[in-house]
Amino acid sequence: MDKNKLKQYFPTASLADSPQKREGMASLSLGERFFLNLELNSLTDRERYLLELLQENQDNIPRAPWQDFFDGQGPIPTSVGQLQVLQIKLWSNPSEEVVQAWLEFMETLLPNLVSHYASASDYFVFIMDQRPFIDYQEILRDTIGVMEYDFGIKMTAFLGQIWPGQVQEWWPDAIRAEMDLFRSWMQKNLSASFLTFSQLFFLDEAKDKAVMRILSDMIAKHEMEDVIRALWDNGAVLTKAAQSLFVHRNTLLYRLDKWFELTGLQLRELTDLALLYYIVESQVLG
Template sequence: MLAKELLDWFPEAQISDQPIEKLGYLTLPLTSQQWILLEETNLTEREKQLITLLTQQEQARSLNPWYSYLIEGKGQAPQTFKKIQLVYCHLSYYQQENLASWLDMMQTLFPNCQTVLQVGVQDYVFILQQDKYSSVRSILSDTIEAVEYDFGLRLSIMLGQIWSQTGYQALSDLIQAERDLFKTWWRQGHQGVNTFSQLYLWSLGEGLVDLRIIKDYLRQLILDQDQIQEIILSLWENSAVLTKTAQQLYLHRNSLQYKIDKWEELTGLQLKELTDLTLCYQLILPDIL
């Protein structure tokens, strides 16, 4: 929250560089180690309830080490992992009494779910450990309509990229870029289940999100993997037909399939799927033109 904006709304408020417990006042945490002090007598009941809710959410987040590590970029990961994937969910409509049941059900859909974070009033992030890769794309696509009907929800979902704990960029910076992409997309009224690739390609036409940090990361990853750049180019030229690609690259079809599978395990990108292939081809264009 921005202190200046809040002071415009509540001119009698006080800004402090430390939390203060004072009878008759409510304290709300801001960014940059600041807190705002609000006198209860100047607040409506509705404003009091909102501040209490925001304070409770902030306390819950601060107690979750995954939130500190992934969202705030602070501290260490709560546990060792090689690969991780985030599933972003925005609820454009929901019934409060169904929320807890929906969260429980979603976690059962993902056997590799480590935790779920609430990052906004209507926004949740499911953290999946992907050391042993498990595709969740078909799971969500097949169940989304039934889930919305059963729980009285309207959902916008993005399956994030698979990220390595040791990469070329800070993990929290990559995830912030993902969150910006997803937020821009759902704010335009979009719903349903989409992959990062789909939203990335959508963003190229819209020009609303700066994804250079992700683009640079994935491009470097391509360059570091044996023959992946050549495979991407050949698949693109041969309309993702494996037999033709294998012949062009003088590879046995099983060897080609193995390399494609390893790339999917590393990134979640399926090179036989045209949307993912288009993303990868777009990434290597500067190197082949």
Template sequence: MLNKLHDRYPGSQLQFQKPDFSFNSDMYWFHHEESGQWLGIPAQEVSADSLMVLKTLFEFHDSSIHHAPAAQAWFQYLFSNGEHPSFAKDVPYRLIQFKMSEGEWIREDMEAAFRGFFEKDITILWNGEATGVIIEESNDSLAEEEFLAVSNALESDFFVKTAFYIGIPNKAGTHLHNLFKEEQLLFEQASSLLPAERVLNFERLFPSLITGNLDAFLKKSLLSRLSLLEEDPELLHTIKVFLQNSSNVSLTAKKLYIHRNTLQYRLDKFTEKTGIQLKDFNSALTVYLACLLIEQT
């Protein structure tokens, strides 16, 4: 049956191997279990009525990532080296990459949820089954801390974990395209260096990149200087959270769900055993890099 459909749709692809959906971004895929065949049909060639019928006959995989012309123009610009969209405004745009865990969620529902968090209209591009980019004008953009609330809401409502990488705002043009390519690589590295983080940007990732690329001598020197943190996971976590919260005792105690006196005891314990004063900027930076390195090893 798929052979006949293949003849009917000139732009279709027929194969026995399961397709890589991320490289077929404008196709509807249908699988015939008995024959093992896969048929990919360009989305623009399938009418709504035909799609409904085909869904009832075959296992359906929606790889047609974009339909709206505006979204397609952005997709060609960012992922296929196309010209920057002619309709783009002369304002900075911020590109927010996202990666979600797989599940039973529906793409349309997820897009509706995304749009509900943004005051202004956004463009959503998909470059995979669970990965994509949100494009927003950087004027009155969503605050970075609000993305954690978005991630928590998506997990609560859809049971899906979502990580975001917030890009640097820039006007549409060659520089934005090149910057996005760099940010794609950074997001990939972030997934391995900081897998538990839900909201990332360059500043949050950069210290981990430094520790991840230290040579063997510097790694050994840093770890030997702060071996106490390797031996005491609780102290390691305490010091890291303390430094991440600008050395604010009250805020850190609240984040760790402990009393201020308990936190102060742990900080004094660290200073007593290492001789390092965390109020000193260079010392604090060194200790923070050590915390990241220990977590990576």
């Protein structure tokens, strides 16, 4: 999507993450949760007619049940123990045959895949039940380059958090926040093949409050605050952190592994550790 060309052709239009519903405005979905909001009085009769045709076509496209759930417009389609969502943006324009072959490969790559859908021809959402847990960070890092070569496509994959069933009521808020993070990253025209939640969270100036609240509650419930502080104070060195907590190194390692399975956050990695330390400190300062 060429935003400069959009601005050139429609100088009074705005690009936003939600449709503008006030009188005299019309919105056109551009996929990836982007909307082009247009002032009707700035359009010619021909442009208005074309817009009506495009809107009719969009209204006839069925929405995926999971898409409705994430948008807060429907119930959860399937029972899931621990939710994790993978978003993939295709930067190339592969044929339908290539996309279908790639999707079939993704279904074999993600054995606990519950469902997937495309809200645009180049934007795909994969829903996984992470019970039992599978480390998709390692799998995706090892296979994205291979997929790009084998299928002749260019992609960016964003692997979201693991959200446990205890916070299911917050799942739509959490996933919408993840989608907003990915959309914001794409608007910056940066380049990467694989992204994690922690990486994009620190690039987001707004720091979504719903996500911080959910993670804060999880830290408290599993009594991880002291562990997070000990690891941060000791540079993520397990032996030193364990000594400061007066526990055996293996005991600490076990707790970190269980936390990783629960959340997808690896406290031995500084980016994930920094995210949780930021949340812990925000509680104190807030």
